[in-house]
Amino acid sequence: MISIDEAFSKLDGVDFPLKETAVSLMNASHCVLSETVLSPINMPPFRQSNMDGFALSLHEALVYEIVGEVKAGDSKSIDLKPGQAVKIFTGAAIPNSAQAVIQIEKVSTKDNQLFLQETVLHETNIRPLGSQIQQNDIALEKGTFLNPAAIGFLAGLGFTSVNVYQKPTVAIITTGNELVAAGQPLAHGQVYESNGIMLQTALHNSHFNQVKMYQMSDDFENTKSTLKQAIDDNDIVVVSGGISVGDYDFVYHALQSLNVETLFYKVNQKPGKPLLVGKLNDKMIFALPGNPAASLTCFYIYVLPTLQKFSGMKTSYKTTIQKNLANDYAVDNTRDQFLKATISNDEVTILSHQDSSMLDSFALANALVYLKNGDYTMLKGDKVAVYLL
Incomplete structure (x- = not known):
């Protein structure tokens, strides 16, 4: 039996394989960029009004002639002479001949005349071309976790897809002849199976959605064949139950027969002492205790950080x-x-x-x-x- 710190150290020593894939921006949320992304455009791509008001071709007086209007999305070009103004709206392109925007609360109008309450400095309320990011500058670094703001930022630069680290596929295996699916009659000595849906929900809540469910009986050959199939078809295998020392707990010996390298078995912790973590090539196997609270505790402490590392995330087993x-x-x-x-x-x-x-x-x-x-x-x-x- 090893300590929790020793268990963490052994997991930290694993070289987690990172696979890359291209995904649509809609499916990139909670993924990690596998390459640095450069901006294909200036953002904003034009001089942009910061608010609703009037774009001014500045002169010394506080009275201007209103000669038009520019809405967001308009592509028309208006050439202003000094002392002329156009009504403008937030996000609209500012005429090249305008040097400032005054907010609508600081003016009054009569017919086509605009009256200012104060003088306006050059570039007031103007977002300069490329003020957020310039073309070919780094937009997001490799290794960036894509949260909703990052997705929105990339969409605003015109991206429709990005290269990310592929999330691992996960198998959940539940064990026990006593388990009955919810909704079925419950005979004496039987209990409803809950660990499977519990762990699947925990995975989905953590944005790991490629999950396959398996059920195996308390039989050595069935345990071995089910484990082999799950390991062959998935990156990470999570077994719930069958890892203790009872006469019908076959998981440990079945894993040995499949040449799974045991990183550690049994941890000096409560709950979750009979925890086994193993490795076969680039696959990781977690055999969790069958008791529900112990199973879920081990998932949060050991399995989830491993899934995150498989996905390229920067995480730690000691994140407290x-x-x-x-x-x-x-x-x-x-x-x-x-x-x-x-x-x-x-x-x-x-x-x-x-x-x-x-x-x-x-x-x-x-x-x-x-x-x-x-x-x-x-x-x-x-x-x-x-x-x-």
Whole structure:
């Protein structure tokens, strides 16, 4: 059995393969750029009005002659003489003969005359050509995470597709003869299968959507064949259950028979002690405990950062923040703990029902508090390490 830090270190030592692919801009959200992108145009591509008002060909007086109007999208050219103005709207192209824009709140009009309340300086309320970015300048660097603003920025530069790191395909395998699909009659000794949909939902919420579901029985040959198929067809395999030491837990030996390299098996943590992480060529295998809360905890702590690294994201297995504890909490454990918790008003409250089989408190949690093993008491207001969910 290894420590959590040792488990993190072994995962950090894995060389995660990065595959590149071209995707439409609509499908690029939450991906990572695999190349640096240069701007094909100046942005804005013309001198642009910063607000609704009047574009002025400046002269010394505060009275101007209004000679026309320019709306956003107009391509007409108007040649202004000094002392002339055109009504203009936000985003419209400013005539080359205009030197400033005065906002509509600072003027009055009568017939075709414009009366200013104050003098206007050159370039007032004008977005210069290429003021956001100039043609052939770097728009976004390789390795940039594409959030909605980045997608909008690229769209504004005229991009319809980009090259990104391909997200991994994921297999979820649930195990256990006792499992019954929801909606079916429940016989004595059976339970409804929940880990599969739970993990699939966690993947989708984290924007990993290429997921295949598998079910295997408590039988060595079926376990082996299902694992082989899942490993052959996917980049990352997540098994829920069958990894402990019971007579019908076949996952460990099946993985050995498939020549999967075990990076580590069993971690000094609670919940999630019987966790196995393995590797076969460029494929990663995570065998999670079958207890639901333990399975989901291991997903957030170990699986999700690995998925992000496979996708080119800059992430860490130790990405925690410090929060003040809302109440005293007594620790009496020989294993490090990940405790379901909620953050509110900048304080973190450790919830009840911490058993590895219980999801009711996990359903309310938005964080996991990490506490080292030992016999001690954390006091209200003490700083604790928190994983955000």
